[in-house]
Amino acid sequence: MTIDYKALKEGGFMRQKDAGYFSLRLHLVGGQIDADKMIRIAELSKKYGKGYLHLTTRQGVEIPYVHLDKVTAIKAELAEAGVETGVCGPRVRTVIACQGEEVCPRGMIDCQDIGQKIDKKYYGQKLPHKFKFAVTGCPAGCAKPEENDIGVQGAIHPKYDSDGCSMCGLCQEVCYSGAIEVTEDTVEFDDTKCNLCGECVKSCPMDCWRPEVLGYILFVGGKMGKKPRLADALPFIIDSEDELFSIIDVTLEFFNKHGKPRERFGTTLDRVGLKKLMADIEKLA
Amino acid sequence: MSEEFAIDKKIDITKDVCPFTFVKVKIALDGMENGQFLEVDLNKGEAMKNVPRSIKDEGHKILKINDKGDGVFSVIVKKK
Ligand code: SF4
Ligand code: SF4
Ligand code: SF4
Numbered sequence: 001m002t003i004d005y006k007a008l009k010e011g012g013f014m015r016q017k018d019a020g021y022f023s024l025r026l027h028l029v030g031g032q033i034d035a036d037k038m039i040r041i042a043e044l045s046k047k048y049g050k051g052y053l054h055l056t057t058r059q060g061v062e063i064p065y066v067h068l069d070k071v072t073a074i075k076a077e078l079a080e081a082g083v084e085t086g087v088c089g090p091r092v093r094t095v096i097a098c099q100g101e102e103v104c105p106r107g108m109i110d111c112q113d114i115g116q117k118i119d120k121k122y123y124g125q126k127l128p129h130k131f132k133f134a135v136t137g138c139p140a141g142c143a144k145p146e147e148n149d150i151g152v153q154g155a156i157h158p159k160y161d162s163d164g165c166s167m168c169g170l171c172q173e174v175c176y177s178g179a180i181e182v183t184e185d186t187v188e189f190d191d192t193k194c195n196l197c198g199e200c201v202k203s204c205p206m207d208c209w210r211p212e213v214l215g216y217i218l219f220v221g222g223k224m225g226k227k228p229r230l231a232d233a234l235p236f237i238i239d240s241e242d243e244l245f246s247i248i249d250v251t252l253e254f255f256n257k258h259g260k261p262r263e264r265f266g267t268t269l270d271r272v273g274l275k276k277l278m279a280d281i282e283k284l285a
Numbered sequence: 286m287s288e289e290f291a292i293d294k295k296i297d298i299t300k301d302v303c304p305f306t307f308v309k310v311k312i313a314l315d316g317m318e319n320g321q322f323l324e325v326d327l328n329k330g331e332a333m334k335n336v337p338r339s340i341k342d343e344g345h346k347i348l349k350i351n352d353k354g355d356g357v358f359s360v361i362v363k364k365k
Contacts, residue, residue, distance in 0.1 A: 105338070105339070105342060166348075166349060166350075168347075168349060168350035169350060169352065170333070170337055170347075170350050173329065173333045173334060173358075174333070174334050174338065199334075199338075202338055202341075202342075203334075203337060203338040203341065205337065205341060205346065205347035205348070205350075
């Protein structure tokens with residue numbers, strides 16, 4: 001019997017050390033899954049695996065110890081439960097995301113929604129090498145945007161209006177980057193120190209700090225692995241979802257055009273130059 | 286400067302850690318009437334970064350923050 005490992009791999013079947021067994025990767029987005037589906041997955045791990053699940057480092061779920069003979073059967077049962085198998089190989093992988101503004105007080109963007117949209121648009125798309133997305137709500141970066149090929153991060157560029165300001169000093173206290181100084185009767189803002197976290201906007205009791213721009217910072221070219229490379233942040237705030245997706249489109253086209261087979265995006269960027277990508281992005285405007 | 290407001294209740298959360306800091310504020314506010322004033326003493330740092338913000342998120346009004354020195358601030362809150 002010949003085994004088509006390639007086809008199996010495209011379907012998220014990760015070949016195990018033990019001959020004939022696979023760790024079955026499932027398709028999740030942003031580390032969230034409906035509880036009933038999770039119960040079903042747990043049941044199927046008892047039926048086809050060893051009765052345990054593996055939570056991956058990128059918010060995924062795998063069912064280890066699925067035998068080759070059971071591949072078709074488990075796929076069918078998963079499909080019935082509305083669960084798809086994941087992908088591996090040189091393509092867009094699981095999109096990870098933090099809970100974002102819906103849940104986290106620090107969040108500035110709806111990370112789960114953006115994550116779903118990225119997944120819908122790009123998941124499984126073939127590229128020169130594997131490609132990872134992360135969406136995170138603020139500079140705390142819980143979803144590690146700098147470790148991914150593309151990281152999306154929420155950002156607010158704040159603006160101060162003295163109207164109603166009580167000089168209470170709270171904004172200075174909450175600003176981690178020391179961009180705000182409150183004196184007896186003035187509030188000074190040093191733009192160059194601001195890391196766009198939005199804490200001043202969220203904290204000021206008088207609403208003197210407002211978002212001048214609310215949007216996204218894009219990180220490109222990050223990866224971990226044997227040769228880690230932190231991503232570069234594009235030097236501007238993207239102020240609409242449409243623009244965000246246009247820039248992601250351009251970035252993926254750039255990788256397709258310049259990336260060598262089995263070369264991670266960060267390596268392509270180092271070789272070809274971030275400037276060149278910036279030039280392509282500027283053509284959009 | 287707290288004498289500007291007729292404080293109805295005072296609490297001190299300088300010895301507490303997150304999340305008890307905010308929980309204590311919440312319990313204090315829950316036991317008050319709308320429009321009453323609460324004075325909260327809290328520490329600079331973590332509490333100052335998080336508690337006033339959570340009070341705002343719950344819809345109450347922070348009227349004043351006074352620096353009492355030694356890393357302690359007092360926050361005057363009006364229950365919504
Ligand atoms: S990245 Fe920011 S918004 Fe997301 S979970 Fe962390 S603190 Fe919250
Ligand atoms: S937190 Fe708001 S009211 Fe207080 S000093 Fe800053 S801008 Fe003024
Ligand atoms: S957005 Fe964040 S870093 Fe910038 S001034 Fe406000 S609190 Fe400071």
